[in-house]
Amino acid sequence: MRYFFHIAYDGSKYSGWQWQPNFFSVQEAIEQKLAKIFKEKVTVYGCGRTDKGVHAAQYFFHLTLNSVPDFEIEFVVRQHLPKSIVLFEVFQVDETQHCRYDAISRSYDYFLHTKADPFLDKYSTLFNYEKLNVSAMQQAAQMICRYQDFRGFCLQPESHNHTRCMVSNSRLYSDKEQHRLRFSITGNRFLKGMNRILIGALLKIGREQLTLTAFEEYLRNPKAMPNIKIAPPNGLYLSRVEYPTICRENKSQLYSFLKSDLS
Numbered sequence: 001m002r003y004f005f006h007i008a009y010d011g012s013k014y015s016g017w018q019w020q021p022n023f024f025s026v027q028e029a030i031e032q033k034l035a036k037i038f039k040e041k042v043t044v045y046g047c048g049r050t051d052k053g054v055h056a057a058q059y060f061f062h063l064t065l066n067s068v069p070d071f072e073i074e075f076v077v078r079q080h081l082p083k084s085i086v087l088f089e090v091f092q093v094d095e096t097q098h099c100r101y102d103a104i105s106r107s108y109d110y111f112l113h114t115k116a117d118p119f120l121d122k123y124s125t126l127f128n129y130e131k132l133n134v135s136a137m138q139q140a141a142q143m144i145c146r147y148q149d150f151r152g153f154c155l156q157p158e159s160h161n162h163t164r165c166m167v168s169n170s171r172l173y174s175d176k177e178q179h180r181l182r183f184s185i186t187g188n189r190f191l192k193g194m195n196r197i198l199i200g201a202l203l204k205i206g207r208e209q210l211t212l213t214a215f216e217e218y219l220r221n222p223k224a225m226p227n228i229k230i231a232p233p234n235g236l237y238l239s240r241v242e243y244p245t246i247c248r249e250n251k252s253q254l255y256s257f258l259k260s261d262l263s
Contacts, residue, residue: 001064001065001066001067001068001092001095002062002063002064002065002092002093002094002095002097003062003063003064003065003073003090003091003092003093004060004061004062004090004091004092004093004097004099004246005044005060005061005062005063005077005087005089005090006058006059006060006087006088006089006090006091006248006251007056007059007060007061007085007086007087007088008055008056008057008058008059008085008086008088008251008252008255009026009055009056009059009084009085009086010055010084010085011026011050011052011053011054011055011056011233012053012055012084012122012234013084014026014029014052014053014084015052016049016050016051016052016054017046017048017049017050017056017059018046018049019031023052026046026050026056026085027044027046027061029081029082029084029085030044030061030081030085031043031044033077033080033081033082034063034077036080037076037077037080038065038069042063044061044062044063045061045062045063045098045099045100046059046060046061046099046100047059047060047061047099047100047103047106047241048100048103048106048190048238048241049192050236050238051192051193051196051233051236052233053232053233053234054233054236054237054238055123055234055236055237055238056237056238057109057237057238057239057240057250057252057254057255058238058239058240058241058248058250058251058252059238059241060099060103060241060248061099062093062097062098062099064095073090074087074089074090077090088248088251089248093246102243102244103241103242103243104188104242104243104244105168105186105187105188105240105241105242106186106187106188106189106190106238106240106241106242107169107184107185107186107238107239107240107241107242108184108185108186108190108195108236108237108238108239109182109183109184109185109236109237109239109255109258109259110125110182110183110184110195110196110199110231110235110236110237111123111124111125111180111181111182111235111237111258111262112124112125112126112127112180112181112182112183112199112235113125113126113127113178113179113180113181114126114127114128114129114130114132114179114180114181115130115179116128121234122234123234123235123254123258124180124234124235124258125231125232125234125235127203129203129206129207130179132181132203132206132207133205133206133207133208134172134174134176134181134206136205136206136208136212137172137181137202137203137205137206138171138172138174139212140172140201140202140205140212140215140216141170141171141172141183141185141202142170142171143170143212143215143216143219144167144170144185144198144219145167145168145169145170146219147167147219147220148164148165148166148167149163149164149222150163150164150165150191150194150222151163151222151223151224152218152219152221152222152223152224152225153191153193153194153197153198153201153218153225154191154192154193154194154197155191155192155193155197155230156192156193157191159192160191160192163191163222165187165188165189165190165191165194166187166188166189167185167186167187168186168187168188169184169185169186170183170184170185170186171183171184171185172184172202173262173263174262175261175262178261180261180262181262182258182259182262183195183198183199183202184239185198186240193230195236196230196231196232196233196236197225197228197230197231199231199235199236200228200229200230200231201215201218201225201228203229203231204228204229237255237258239255
């Protein structure tokens with residue numbers, strides 16, 4: 001019996017989604033709790049990787065069981081998870097379905113604010129520079145969809161089989177009154193650090209330290225971008241995962257709040 005778990009998590013205190021030695025990951029936290037519930041070692045498979053400190057407003061993992069438990073899985077698991085991980089729903093799927101390989105697209109959002117706010121700082125990145133050329137940043141964001149090889153925007157290109165990504169949407173939204181920005185990007189896959197490097201490049205364009213022509217040249221000819229400060233992880237969210245036959249809305253209230261007036 002295979003089950004999909006629809007969750008969200010605050011990645012602040014985790015080393016990322018995937019289990020890794022000597023670091024505490026979201027996957028490890030979940031497997032520890034499930035092992036206590038099912039009284040055996042449990043392995044779960046996630047819909048993708050998120051880096052250290054990155055959040056997920058929508059995430060799916062799957063678990064295969066030999067038999068149907070004699071308790072309500074959703075209720076019991078929800079009671080055992082830490083506060084940083086919220087379970088929205090559990091539903092049974094065909095045993096051939098895989099939460100990672102069957103996903104057809106993933107969307108990420110990066111939230112920034114340019115005016116200090118103690119209530120935003122944990123979940124949105126403060127960029128203390130108000131005179132940004134937002135129009136140039138928006139033009140650059142739209143350029144991203146035209147290209148497929150993002151080797152120059154990857155922290156560890158050798159760790160991937162290839163560095164091509166099909167980006168179907170890339171936009172920057174701005175609310176000048178609230179001093180807030182949202183970068184939204186959708187693609188079939190993403191490389192390690194890719195979105196945070198792109199944000200770093202957009203901010204450099206906004207400060208007029210990088211021209212649109214130079215940025216497009218890096219997109220056209222894959223090579224590492226020099227002197228790009230990688231954006232911090234706290235503003236980045238995996239916000240939507242889409243499947244051919246499964247449709248679930250993003251239920252994170254914090255994400256909805258951050259997204260308000262930035263659409």
